[in-house]
Amino acid sequence: MFPARGALLIFGHRVNNMVINRCRKPANADILVPDDTVCVIGTTSDRVPMETVDDMRVTPQEVEVLLREGEKLAPALATTRILRAYAGVRPLVAADNDPSGRSISRGIVCLDHETRDGLAGFITITGGKMMTYRLMAEDATNMACQKLGVNKACETGVTPLPGSEVTTEQPAKKTVAVMAAEGRHGTLTKTFTETTDVVDDAMVCECEHVSVSEVNFALDNLNVNNLVNLRRRTRVGMGTCQGELCATRAAGVMCRKQEQAADVKADLASFINERWKGVQPVGWGDNMAEAQLTATIYEGLCGLNQYAGKEELK
Amino acid sequence: MKFNTVVMGGGLTGLTCGIALAKAGQRVAVVATGQSSLLFASGSLDLLGYDAQGAPVANPVEAIKTLPESHPYNKVGDVEALAAEAQALLAEAGVKTTGQATANHNRLTPIGAVKPTWLSLDGYLTIDGDKLPYNKVALMNVIGYLDFPTKFIADGLRQMGADVEIKPITLPELNEARKSPTEMRATNIAKVLGNEDIVLRLAAEINAKAGDAEAILLPAVLGIKEDVLAQLLKKQVSKPMHYVATIPPSVPGARMQALLRKRFEALGGTFLNGDKVVAGELAGDTLKSVETEKLVGTKLEAENYVLATGSFMGRGLVSDYEKVYEPVFGLDVDYIAERPEWTHDNVFEAQPYMEFGVKTDAQLHVMKDGNVINNVYAAGQVLSGNNKVKLASGEGVDMLTALAVAKNILK
Numbered sequence: 001m002f003p004a005r006g007a008l009l010i011f012g013h014r015v016n017n018m019v020i021n022r023c024r025k026p027a028n029a030d031i032l033v034p035d036d037t038v039c040v041i042g043t044t045s046d047r048v049p050m051e052t053v054d055d056m057r058v059t060p061q062e063v064e065v066l067l068r069e070g071e072k073l074a075p076a077l078a079t080t081r082i083l084r085a086y087a088g089v090r091p092l093v094a095a096d097n098d099p100s101g102r103s104i105s106r107g108i109v110c111l112d113h114e115t116r117d118g119l120a121g122f123i124t125i126t127g128g129k130m131m132t133y134r135l136m137a138e139d140a141t142n143m144a145c146q147k148l149g150v151n152k153a154c155e156t157g158v159t160p161l162p163g164s165e166v167t168t169e170q171p172a173k174k175t176v177a178v179m180a181a182e183g184r185h186g187t188l189t190k191t192f193t194e195t196t197d198v199v200d201d202a203m204v205c206e207c208e209h210v211s212v213s214e215v216n217f218a219l220d221n222l223n224v225n226n227l228v229n230l231r232r233r234t235r236v237g238m239g240t241c242q243g244e245l246c247a248t249r250a251a252g253v254m255c256r257k258q259e260q261a262a263d264v265k266a267d268l269a270s271f272i273n274e275r276w277k278g279v280q281p282v283g284w285g286d287n288m289a290e291a292q293l294t295a296t297i298y299e300g301l302c303g304l305n306q307y308a309g310k311e312e313l314k
Numbered sequence: 315m316k317f318n319t320v321v322m323g324g325g326l327t328g329l330t331c332g333i334a335l336a337k338a339g340q341r342v343a344v345v346a347t348g349q350s351s352l353l354f355a356s357g358s359l360d361l362l363g364y365d366a367q368g369a370p371v372a373n374p375v376e377a378i379k380t381l382p383e384s385h386p387y388n389k390v391g392d393v394e395a396l397a398a399e400a401q402a403l404l405a406e407a408g409v410k411t412t413g414q415a416t417a418n419h420n421r422l423t424p425i426g427a428v429k430p431t432w433l434s435l436d437g438y439l440t441i442d443g444d445k446l447p448y449n450k451v452a453l454m455n456v457i458g459y460l461d462f463p464t465k466f467i468a469d470g471l472r473q474m475g476a477d478v479e480i481k482p483i484t485l486p487e488l489n490e491a492r493k494s495p496t497e498m499r500a501t502n503i504a505k506v507l508g509n510e511d512i513v514l515r516l517a518a519e520i521n522a523k524a525g526d527a528e529a530i531l532l533p534a535v536l537g538i539k540e541d542v543l544a545q546l547l548k549k550q551v552s553k554p555m556h557y558v559a560t561i562p563p564s565v566p567g568a569r570m571q572a573l574l575r576k577r578f579e580a581l582g583g584t585f586l587n588g589d590k591v592v593a594g595e596l597a598g599d600t601l602k603s604v605e606t607e608k609l610v611g612t613k614l615e616a617e618n619y620v621l622a623t624g625s626f627m628g629r630g631l632v633s634d635y636e637k638v639y640e641p642v643f644g645l646d647v648d649y650i651a652e653r654p655e656w657t658h659d660n661v662f663e664a665q666p667y668m669e670f671g672v673k674t675d676a677q678l679h680v681m682k683d684g685n686v687i688n689n690v691y692a693a694g695q696v697l698s699g700n701n702k703v704k705l706a707s708g709e710g711v712d713m714l715t716a717l718a719v720a721k722n723i724l725k
Binding site for chain 2 (some may be wrong): 261268280293294299
């Protein structure tokens, strides 16, 4: 295993609608990817010790490199608001003597430990990227099936994910909120937009157009049980305000039973801290003004710090 | 245009200073962008809620004496006298409050936490210690209004030993407003509930749902311009009723803003709304005039000037990749040079940037390139040395420094 850390910057809106890539040997900040309402510049690549793979703090040095190189790729980035920074660690598999991991292929490695190490019934699937996770699942499933004597090919490559089925329906005029929801849930959207009343249409998150019914849909159908899960499913709190008001509304909707209230408030405190971790490395300009407003609302007005766990207070 | 004093900033600080000066007979202009941090107000005003170590404060006047030398309260003089003056100034503007500077009471926050505070607007729930004055309360909320998370508030009330029942209420007009998915915000609801007829019907709805509760708690969604309707509802409801703060935009804050502005204008003050000072003409240690964004070619001239433009969120301070600066005059700012030192890792730690602000001398004069500017003062959140979130000191610093500056100008 070759853990290679990469840091990225997220900008507040799209400056491009297609991927822009610098045609050069892989280096820092050479790809600008539009994603939903934002665009993302990345990435760095540094080999990190296994003990630090859970440390996702983006350093000032990483921010500097990404800004300096990113502006060469798209000069508009110099004047575009950065929303946040984040980092991840790639589970690369080292193939040659490459100290940065930069030249390692992001290809998929599926190891059969029976033939390799004499360990029957043990498979490793690694390498790859988020983009290729279904292909990785296919490789691993096929190898497992072969071992189990199941004579059937994995079908994930030809089976649409829930919500991504091709539809021939010609829908009526859509609101912006419905269009935004379709971007996230595809054909599943109608299960929660067609049966609701006006109370359920109310906006929880105005930046990303998330309604009460979408939050309820995520709670009921998508295994959402905390605000970070909800954010990943609906983009609540991922817009320009980074959860300034919407997080409280979302938490209020999530709190279905009175007994949950204290736990949901603690989850809200943890969520606000998670948002801060991405803002802090780019905490200047508008972000500093926004951070001060968020602190004024959540700690000053609401006293949310009283519900923060030890992790948030240290 | 000539004035005795030009105040830059039309929030709580700027209006307090403007009113104090106008009341003393000065010709005053307040230049206001139109929105202020009062939009995030709680319905209470804080003087000092927590000490420098984070412990809740019982007597703000005493606890203020323990603050570090760098805190702006050390430049205002007699805190207790100024606090009384601030409360009187609010009352004269039609903002009636209860509370005193020598004894904090508690307020209930929009998520059901309890925080110490100095003054609460009439009609708002106040708590002495950690016990509610009632054993059983009905917590009412407008159906579809998400900025008043009732289960969170009920949790807080139960922690204080109260029996709470959550009761949804509505009216045909509110049902209508609800059809727009973003209409259910406090200030919008206040507009819907903006006449006597509807308030009387709201009172009937509340009375019908009150059950056997001893008291009724309602989100602060009434009375955006003046107190009359909020008081009318209180009278018409058959049980004791109190308002509780909501998630912003704040109705009590908008009302305070409107009433203070009205008071300032009634005293003859000039309120330049939707404008801001963008430049000034400095001659040595004196500011000769300022220019605004909208009044192109017109200079505002005054004997004295007050900078009440707020901190980062008010744009009174601006930061970039390399520095923190005061954007209008480039005044000297107290801050840490190394950007990674501006913040700490966890959001609820004391963030160093919160204390950044313009440098002032003992009379609250601002400085540029190390030299005192003799006729420019700073007040409110633009001052350095105050973490208003950790100390719960926002409104107190706003009003007391504004009054101190007014006194220094009138000397």
